[in-house]
Amino acid sequence: MELKIRNLRKDYGNFPALNGVNLDIRSGELIALLGPSGSGKTTLLRAIAGLESPDGGQIFFGDNDASRQSVQHRHVGFVFQHYALFRHMKVLDNIAFGMRHGQGPKQSEAVIRKRVLELLDLVQLNGLEGRYPAQLSGGQRQRVALARALAIEPKVLLLDEPFGALDAQVRKGLRRWLRQIHEETGHTTVFVTHDQEEAMELSDRVAVLHKGDLQQVGTPDEIYDSPATPFVYAFIGDSTSLPVTITNGAATFEGAPLSVGRVDPPDGPGRIHIRPQDVTLVAAGQGVVDGRIIGLRRSGPYRRADIAVGQHAHRIEALLPPELDVSIGDQFGLAFKRYAAFADDREPPKLGLAREKQAA
Amino acid sequence: MPADATLAAAPSLGTSAPIQLPSPIAESRGARIALIALAVAFLGFFLLLPLVAVFVEAFRKGVEAYFESFDDPDTLSAIWLTVVVAAIAVPLNVVFGLAASWAIAKFEFKGKSFLLSLIDLPFSVSPVVSGMCYVLLFGAQGVFGPWLAKHDLQIIFALPGLVLATIFVTFPFVARELIPLMQEQGTSEEEAALSLGAGGFRTFWSVTLPNVRWALLYGVLLCNARAMGEFGAVSVVSGHLRGLTNTIPLQVEILYNDYNFVAAFAVASVLAGLGLVTLAIKSGLEWRYGDQISSAHRH
Numbered sequence: 001m002e003l004k005i006r007n008l009r010k011d012y013g014n015f016p017a018l019n020g021v022n023l024d025i026r027s028g029e030l031i032a033l034l035g036p037s038g039s040g041k042t043t044l045l046r047a048i049a050g051l052e053s054p055d056g057g058q059i060f061f062g063d064n065d066a067s068r069q070s071v072q073h074r075h076v077g078f079v080f081q082h083y084a085l086f087r088h089m090k091v092l093d094n095i096a097f098g099m100r101h102g103q104g105p106k107q108s109e110a111v112i113r114k115r116v117l118e119l120l121d122l123v124q125l126n127g128l129e130g131r132y133p134a135q136l137s138g139g140q141r142q143r144v145a146l147a148r149a150l151a152i153e154p155k156v157l158l159l160d161e162p163f164g165a166l167d168a169q170v171r172k173g174l175r176r177w178l179r180q181i182h183e184e185t186g187h188t189t190v191f192v193t194h195d196q197e198e199a200m201e202l203s204d205r206v207a208v209l210h211k212g213d214l215q216q217v218g219t220p221d222e223i224y225d226s227p228a229t230p231f232v233y234a235f236i237g238d239s240t241s242l243p244v245t246i247t248n249g250a251a252t253f254e255g256a257p258l259s260v261g262r263v264d265p266p267d268g269p270g271r272i273h274i275r276p277q278d279v280t281l282v283a284a285g286q287g288v289v290d291g292r293i294i295g296l297r298r299s300g301p302y303r304r305a306d307i308a309v310g311q312h313a314h315r316i317e318a319l320l321p322p323e324l325d326v327s328i329g330d331q332f333g334l335a336f337k338r339y340a341a342f343a344d345d346r347e348p349p350k351l352g353l354a355r356e357k358q359a360a
Numbered sequence: 361m362p363a364d365a366t367l368a369a370a371p372s373l374g375t376s377a378p379i380q381l382p383s384p385i386a387e388s389r390g391a392r393i394a395l396i397a398l399a400v401a402f403l404g405f406f407l408l409l410p411l412v413a414v415f416v417e418a419f420r421k422g423v424e425a426y427f428e429s430f431d432d433p434d435t436l437s438a439i440w441l442t443v444v445v446a447a448i449a450v451p452l453n454v455v456f457g458l459a460a461s462w463a464i465a466k467f468e469f470k471g472k473s474f475l476l477s478l479i480d481l482p483f484s485v486s487p488v489v490s491g492m493c494y495v496l497l498f499g500a501q502g503v504f505g506p507w508l509a510k511h512d513l514q515i516i517f518a519l520p521g522l523v524l525a526t527i528f529v530t531f532p533f534v535a536r537e538l539i540p541l542m543q544e545q546g547t548s549e550e551e552a553a554l555s556l557g558a559g560g561f562r563t564f565w566s567v568t569l570p571n572v573r574w575a576l577l578y579g580v581l582l583c584n585a586r587a588m589g590e591f592g593a594v595s596v597v598s599g600h601l602r603g604l605t606n607t608i609p610l611q612v613e614i615l616y617n618d619y620n621f622v623a624a625f626a627v628a629s630v631l632a633g634l635g636l637v638t639l640a641i642k643s644g645l646e647w648r649y650g651d652q653i654s655s656a657h658r659h
Contacts, residue, residue, distance in 0.1 A: 051554070072559065076555060077555070085552075097566075098556030098558075101558040152557060
C-alpha cells in the first residue's frame, strides 16, 4: 500500500508538532522517521494510524483519502514502544484480538488458532501461546506485539520506537530480525526512531524531521553523504564547523580566503561543516587552515583530536589513526576530504537534547 | 591474586567472636520498646477496645438474649431496608464511578479538574449537610416539593431519599479507587485495541474493564461498607419511621435511646461484623492483587 501525506499540520497550542509535512511512502518499502525528541515524528506516525487527528492536510492510502477515516477502519498494524499488550490476556488471545473483534470477516476459532500459531512461528515464539505478557522478556513482548499487529493483515505497519525500551544487545538482534520479517511479508512499514544508527541500518529510506518540518528524505547513503540542511548534517553522524563569510561562491575565514572549492549558499555569513573522519593532518601551511592540537582521546579504533583553529580557537574534531605520532600542542595544517557549506541558520540546530537521548 | 591476599590476611579477624553492632539507623532498645508499647496501647484503646466492647455488650445477657434482639420486626425491617438501599446505591455508584474514572483517566477535556474536585465533594461536605440539601430540594417545603406532592411522589422520608443520600455520600469510593490505577495504566492498550479494529464498547469491555477488575471490587467493597454504615445524611432524610425508614445505624440509635442496650449492641454487632468481613476481604485483595489495585493508595 502506497501512502501519500499532503501538507499535514498538527498544532499543540501554539507549538506546531507538524508544520505542513509532505511525504510519499512507496509500497513495500521500509522507511524510518528520524529526529530528536519533539521533532514531530511520533505525531506523524500516530496521524497516519488515525490515533491523532491532524489540524490540516490529507493522508492517502493508495488513492483513497483516509484523513477522515477512524482508526478502526484504516486497517493499520501499530506497534507501541512499550508493547501495549493486553496484560490480562494470554499471548494467543493477544494475537487473536484483531481477528476476533476487528472489522474483518468473522472467522472460526480453529482458523484463528491456526493463524496465531503461524504468526508465532514467524516471530519465533513457538510454544509460548499460553503465557501471559508478564511472563515474557521485553524482546519477546515486542515480538508478540508485532505478531498481533500482523494478524489483521494491515495495509501498512507502523512502529513507534519499537526497540526503544530494550537493551542494546536485544535491540541489535531484533533489528536484523525485523528486516527479515519485512522481506518475508512485504508490508509497507514506517517506523519511528531517534536512533540514527537504527534508522540507517534498517531502512530503505530515511525521513529526517526537525521541529515539525521534514528536512530530507532519502536513502541512508544520500542522508549521510549529501545532507540537505545543516540540521541533517549535524544530526546524522558527528561534525564540527567553522564560521565563514561567503562572497561570490568563495569562503573567507577570519579575513583570509579559505582554499576550499566553490561554496553554493547565498552570500553572507555561513558555516563550513566537516566530519571528523574527513579531516586529515598535513604540514602547517599546506592545508585549508592551520590548527593546534588541544586535546587527544581514544575512541574505539581511532584517536579523536580536538584542534583549535583561528584566533577564537574554533574547535574542529579529527579522527586519527592511533599510530599517528601527534601530541598536544602540535601545529598542523588541516585538509578536508569532504565538507558542506550552509548559510548561517538564524536558529542553529539544537543537538544537545538529541545526543543526550541517544546516550541514555 | 588480590582476592587471595585478602583471604590470607583475614583469619586474624575471623577468630574473634562476631560483634553485634547497633544498627546505625535504629533507636536504642529502650526507646524502641517504649514507642512500640505506646503505639500498641493507643491502637488498643481507641480501636480494639470499642470493637470488643460492642460484642461484650451485645452478649452481656447471654446468647439467647442476643438472638432475641433480632426477633423484633422493626429491627428486621431495618436490616432489610439497609440491604435494599445498598443494593440500589452501590450498583449505581459502580456505573457512575466507572464512567467518571474512564472519562477522567483516558480522555482530555475542559473542566476535568472541576469534575475531579466535584467527585471529592462528598468527602469534604458533612453528610448532614448533604442530607439537608435533599430535604431542601425534595421536602414538602422544598423546591420540587409542591410538584412532587401533586404527582403523589414521596422522596424524603421514603426509600428514594435514603438511596439518594447514600449515593451522594458513597459517590467517591469507586471513582477514587479507579482513577489512579487507570491513569497509571495509560491509554496505549486501548489504542492498540482500536488500531486492531475493535469498537469503543468492545475496547472498554475487553481491555479497560478487565484491567481494573480487582480495583473495582475493592472500591465496591468500601462503597458498600460505607453505604450500609452511613448515619448522618440518612438520618436527615429518613424521618425515623420505625419499621419503615430506619436503616441499621438509625435503628441502633433508637434502640439505644430506648435503653434497650443489648438489642442496640446486638444490631451494632451486625455492622461491626460487616466491617470486619470487609476488612478481611480488603486485606486479602491487597495481599493477592496489590499490584493490580493501585500503587497510589495505602489507606
